Amino acid sequence: MIEAIAQFGSGYKPPSYHELRVPLLQDEKAQIDCIKKKYEDYWKSESQYADMLFQLFDSKIEEIGEDNVVQVVTNNAANYVATGRMLMQKRSKLYWTPGAAHCLDLMLEDIGKLKAYKITIERAKTMTSFIYRHYKLVDALRKKTNGIDLVRYGVKRFATSFLTLQSLYKNKDALKQLFVSDDWNSSKLSKTETGKKVLDTILAQTFWNHVLDCLRASQPILVVLRLVNGDERSALPEVYLAMEIAKKRMKVNFANKERSWKKVLAIIDDRWEVQMDRPLYAFT
Template structure:
């Protein structure tokens, strides 16, 4: 596995790790600042490390989802036929969530939600009043990425919907100078808007199944390819069920999910892992047959 990042000195470092049944181990960190990070360079660097470990000991290489890494993977697979390159599953899922958040159905609602939280947290008295109504619970929840944080915050907002609406119809709010400001009026309108909360609910329903898969991938327990494949199949079915009455929106969501997953994660190694884990394989087959009969 390799992970590229830039340190405080603006050096581009590439960290190499090895994963096996014994766990994950740090191998080496290379300063690649002086080189162009094109496919040929990355393929050459990877091949050197693979030869150090032994080609017969390496089955899979996991990288980020950059086009240069994908191209490097194709070069390596040509040189080493027993090797599979797999983009990072977590990165793929995060990109999927970002694409969903950019849909016109959700983008404005997410922006309004961020405006609500920013406004409340910038004003101490309003924040204190909000915490009194929510029993001390905050609205902002941190996730592994900026967009996941946005989705988790949406979930918190929705859970505190009644408390927020109570706050913005209270005498505490109407007697505040903030209620007469343009920003205050905009936030109040959003909190009291039926369409805003309807959009928030749909955005949560659209992202929650993908978040579940992301938690499995990022969880402390070891997850296998077969389990991730099953989790993704379950996520797709939940999306189909949740948006069965909104065919246009469902079509947009499934286009995003299928395109990201097939483009980045549909590799033969996943199919092999599923086939070689009969319990997962037959569960998926039986589920697919049942779904086909219903249709």
């Protein structure tokens, strides 16, 4: 970049801050999207077919040597499930299994679909979206949270929602302080319909009670997910033990709310037993 500017010589006028971050950035993104589109079209038409995936995996197994391949691990998409079954039918010594992290993430997805948790997650998303659309509001909040952001991104898609709820609950006092401050009350945002709804949510104790229920349901699974995604890869027997501990913790978390933990445990057992209960893991 510096060399190009030097070659231009004197009189060069650099783009403004606005030009760099809006029109020029959008133009570059549009060009990259055009380049990427032809590859995406190819990926969509090829990767969705189990037969094609089977041939791809099978050729690699042949290349490596069937006796040297014990296990093939993929995600839980239907095309990969079908591919895994086809591989095991042809290769009697081989096991196909879905990834443990993806299995745990799908558990969190299913839990998030339960009515009580779904409503709470949607309200939390409305709150965080509103805050992060307005940079002055974000700056004011960061001052009260010592620079900590509310939105926490997990390594897996559905873990993010529950990690964000965890962060919201941890910083609920800072949120309340911000939304009852003179700065908020005197701002134009406080007069908007969305602003009023966000304020009502933040000040409602029932909302925070529901957030706590979401954390009771998700925290034990997040602990296992952290173990699976750690720098040191855990052996599956260790993960199996962690899941048993997680289920016991779930019952303790909900105490007298038997109906709640039974729903969550049913989701966990359904995903875990169908996807991760493999003879290979029992052997190890």
